[in-house]
Amino acid sequence: MNHQQTVWKALADPTRRAIIRTLKAGSKTAGDIADEFPMTRASLSHHFNVLKAADLVRTERRGQHIVYSLNTSVLDDVAAIMMDLLAPNDHDKE
Amino acid sequence: MNHQQTVWKALADPTRRAIIRTLKAGSKTAGDIADEFPMTRASLSHHFNVLKAADLVRTERRGQHIVYSLNTSVLDDVAAIMMDLLAPNDHDKE
DNA sequence: CAGATATTTAGACAAATATCTAAATGAATG
């Protein structure tokens, strides 16, 4: 699966979009994120993996915690790709 | 499923995104669209249904043909929703 | 090191999805 498709799939799940939204407030540990969602930590961990595979989040271990943050540069690229799909066709190069 | 989620799911499939892209060039009949894709018309019809359920395309019967067009106003709304998710958190109202 | 805490991985399972073939519907036309 190419990167673009991986990203679209990652964003198709409401839980994962909510994770992104909560991370916009700032980096959080896996546990802090998990506390906001009504599912097991194992399920959340699966969603983290999907988001990581899409390169939408980054991780950093801090002691026994793992801190998740948004990968803002990739998020910007994604925004551009989505706009390219959805915006009217009035680019210069055409 | 709420409308937003329906839209995200609709866009998560590469064939459906390609249908949207081809319709950006202008309205086309189901058959003309089908000619551009290496799958059966039945499969394409399924994708059309998903796009219609998400209100991303509109249809109009013309004789024995059915013409598909983009629902541009909804597309604009979708773009805004996606930007809201992906853009940095610097809105006025916060 | 033994235990506690934080997180991930493995494996199972039900539900959703994309595709196909075959049949049905709808409209034009000789």
Next chain:
DNA sequence: CATTCATTTAGATATTTGTCTAAATATCTG
């Protein structure tokens, strides 16, 4: 009106996906 053309619907099937429980891994601390 019987046939043909365009498209959709129905039903089957294989794959993917989201969730869970149980077990594994990693780190800290007494």
